[in-house]
Amino acid sequence: MGYRLINPFTIYVSSFSCVMLFYVLQWSSYYPPLQWPLILFFIFSFAVCLFFARKIYNNHSFSFSSPSPTLYQVIGVTLFLYSLWIVEFIYAGGVPLFLILLGKPFNYRTFGVPSLHVFLVTFSSFYTAYLFHTYLSSRNRVILFFCLLNLVVALLIMNRGMFLTNVSTLFFIYIITRESIQSIITPRKISILLVTVIILSFLFGAMGTMRVSREIKRLYDRSLVYEVGNATLAFQNSYIPSEFFWTYIYITSPIANLQHNISESQPELSGENFLLLVNNEVLPDALSKRITSTFNLEQKQNHQIAENLNASTVFSGSFTYWGWAGMFLILGLLLVIPYSFRLFGLTESSLLVTFLAMINTLYAFFIFDNMISFTGFSFQLVYPVLLSWLHKIYPTGK
DSSP, X not given: OHHHHSOHHHHHHHHHHHHHHHHTTOOBTTOOOOOHHHHHHHHHHHHXXXXXXXXXXXXXXXXXXXXXXXXHHHHHHHHHHHHHHHHHHHXXXXXXXXXXXXXXXXXXXXXXXXXXXXXXXXXXXXXXHHHHHHHHHHXXXXXXXXXXXXXXXXXXXXXXXXXXXXXXXXXXXXXXXXSOGXXXXXXXXXXXXXXXXXXXXXXXXXXXXXXXXXXXXXXXXXXXXXXXXXXXXXXXXXXXXXXXXXXXXXXXXXXXXXXXXXXXXXXOOXXXXXXXXXXXXISOHHHHHHHHXXXXXXXXXXOOSBTTBOOOTTXXXXXXXXXXXXXXXXXXXXXXXXXXXXXXXXXXXXXXXXXXXXXXXXXXXXXXXXXXXXXXHHGGGHHHHHHHHHHHHSTTOO
């Protein structure tokens, strides 16, 4: 099956490799050249991950059982989620997408009812993935409709990160459920994938341009992204549409920030910094923020190449606290996480596919940020584990 070739470790290697290849283009004047210590760290991490990639699913028989919710359950859960979204829209004074289109004031950073918003984003994302696996198992187009209905919420709230992670999880569910890798790698499907990536990249850029333009009360200024990412004249004079520059700086600026942070930070190997690393880089931020506030702990800031470009891969924060030792500590954690499906007893669960797909997405998005501590994504992993345990306790659903 596809999961043997495309697993968290191969995704880590391929995603960081692709980003570094794009980074070489140097389309932004902000970007520092990559130094050898960082290059050697990635070469080492790639070698270790490729070794683990060959071992993770060996000698393990999976039972990819299919989820089978009733149509009434699907409709009921979707209506419940949309009723909560309506509460959020009322709280925000309207639907974010429509507010932006109408030129009305909207701050996406403050959207949502505190606490409720975290649940809604994470559970809606999980449920979208769950419904997609249900559709692939049943080929019931009504299920697909409700899957897309839950997916579209990310566009309504103008949350590009949520939309992209959800689409990524759906893609990995499709890969995992294929009977053979030959059924995945065909000229037709590769062509469809490339076209889809190009379209999504353009839409991602268009949403970014629209949002930034409306923030300064312009209709649609395509040149704004050049200012945000300090585009070189070579790119500005090229025939590549400016919308694609959003995608370029979105996927490459984290590496630039990581290199810049390594060059500028002065970490200290101390017990206090180790505890700060665990609190701020390992624990979910919903918990770590409360610990930081309660005990008045220090939270160090990463160095950035520009104020608006703040993503810095999964490793940057750990370097700020503990230097290279911190980065190797996080790398060690990345080698353990993919085995969590065994720890949580999901090998026979109908939610295994959804769980594995979300783990794959977790690793795909490590190029942007520390998704381990980002509650908006990491908390999604709780739902398949919790629901699987509940199903074992109440197998009839009663």
